[in-house]
Amino acid sequence: MAATWDPEIVRYPDQRIKTLDPRFTSLVLGNAAVERIATGCRFNEGPVWFGDLRCLIWSDIPNDRMMKWEEETGTVSVFRKPSHYANGNTRDRQGRLVTCEMDTQRVTRTEHDGTITVLAETFDGKQLTGPNDVVVKSDGSIWFSDNGAGIRGNYLGHKATAELPYRVYRLDPATGRMTIAVGDMKRPNGLAFSPDEKLLYVIDTPGPGQRTIQLYDVVNNGTKTANRREFNSAEPGGSDGMRVDVQGNSWCAWSGGEAEDGVVVLAPDGKMIGRIMLPERCANLCFGGVKRNRLFMAASQSIYSVFVETQGAIGG
16 A cells, blocks of 8 residues: 655655745755655545554544554554544543544544543533544643534535534543533634643634634633634635644645645744645644654545654644
8 A cells, every 4th residue: 555656756855845934944854855655545634643653543534444554664554444434633641542533423542452432422411513633732631623524424424413513622531521612613623732732723614715723822721712813814725634843833734726735834923934735635744753753644545744854742
């Protein structure tokens, strides 16, 4: 399943990495190319890095499976099938896999012994609409978007009627208590904390031409959000998932056709400073590798990677 990407030889610097602002220059390497490390999937999402196992795990949603790529050998294999149409993934501060399952409309945790614990599936006695993306804060709380993507049809889950509004929830896994973290969006999707966890970025994806990235202050001892404002209009094209580096730059999966598909990098002030162009729509990404300086990009049918001169912030 592992494959090369034509042309096999790339002249440095890779012309698919585009600098739009001088602030991007220090983040890119002149002798690192974009590589396709896996292909043959249908719709990739939710990449998560396991440094202790030297592997990347991601969701291939329509194929109802999660996949694994091993850094040492390049081997690609099935990690879990069925996956209940898993979408977003991350790890908690104990290294356990946390997964958004769209078909079962729940959030689960894979324990170290491989057993699966259901963390969230209802709120106020009603079924969640379908958890989409997830991050874990340093206090152990789990924040996830719930936007019904898996119940709008049978390709990414099963067709059903939503019982709740689309929201971002905060879950305290120690007590099982869930609260509404964001309740003022049309369709919250990707999310990420700033390195100091004082800010929460949430991508709103109500439809083409309406996508934005919103920014919130994290208040009340890190348990709630306030002061919503637009961080980036996310146009043209539109973002889906995102992660933040240690310097506070946002690395956003992007789509919109040949001129837009790939990754967009936004400075802490929201300005677009760089792009990584891909031949496929990109849905989500994460940082990984031995030094957490390798960007992994989940595109439509393939997984791409590139080494960068920064590191991913902890928690994504």
